[in-house]
Amino acid sequence: MSALRIExxxxxSADGRLANAHNVMPDELKIDGDKRFFTAALDRADLVVHGRHSQEEQPNAPKRRRLILTGKVAATAPDPTNPKALLWNPAGCPFQTASREAGVTSGxxxxxxxxGVFGMFMDRYDTFWLSVAAKVRIPDGEPCFPGVPARTPQQVLSAHGLHAGEAQLIDAAQDVSVTPWRRVG
Incomplete structure (x- = not known):
């Protein structure tokens, strides 16, 4: 069993999109209740993993260790703009090695x-926290996972062995809930 917990x-949006057609998160998805939930979660994280378009805008962001996926390096390399970040090419280096090189072996x-990053870890998540903004639709936007919109995000998570827990309303005014999807067994 790994000492790393993958979340x-x-x-x-209600139609399973995380960005608009230009790969930009629209303001309609920048919801206060979700921002608070997300910030608190990242404050507990030992390592943050994302692609070049995904980012966080919290005050503690510069303090976090991170892996940024890219095809521009052979395996791993320091990020020239962030001393806490490591550029990582999954084709040239396994995740366990990259996380160790980033200084994280547990947590x-x-x-x-x-x-694409979400898809790489689909069979490794211990928990996936899916927040849904029920009032927002982005018909031509970027799907959140490979396989969406042919399937819903919930169907994709279920197909990878994750089971929905109890949803929590995190922003009543915007009708946003978060559901933990956990691997059982």
């Missing part, structure tokens, strides 16, 4: 996107 985090790893 995913995303907020999606919680927060996977924060984008779709």
């Amino acid at each position: 995913g985090f995303v907020i999606v 919680m790893v927060a996977i924060i996107g984008g779709p």
Whole structure:
């Protein structure tokens, strides 16, 4: 058993999108209740993993160790713009090696996107926190996971062995809930 706990985090529109057609998270998905939930989760994370378009805008962001996925390095390399970050090419280096090189061998790893990054870890999540903004639709937007929109995000998570827990309302005014999807067994 790994000493790393893999947890995913995303907020999606009612139609399973996390960004608009230009790969930008629209303001309609920047919801206060989800921001508070996401910030608290990342404050507990030992390592944050994301692609080049995914980012966080919290005050503690510069303090966090992170892996940034890229094809521009052979395996891993220091990020020239962030001393806490390591550029990582999954084709040239396994995740366990990259996380060790980032200085993290135990604790919680927060996977924060984008779709390809989420897909890489689909069979490894211990918990995936799916926030849904029920009032928001982005018909031509970027799907949150590979396989969406042919399937819903919930169907994708279920197909990978994750089971929905009890949803929590995190922003009543915007009708946003978060559901933990956990691997059982």
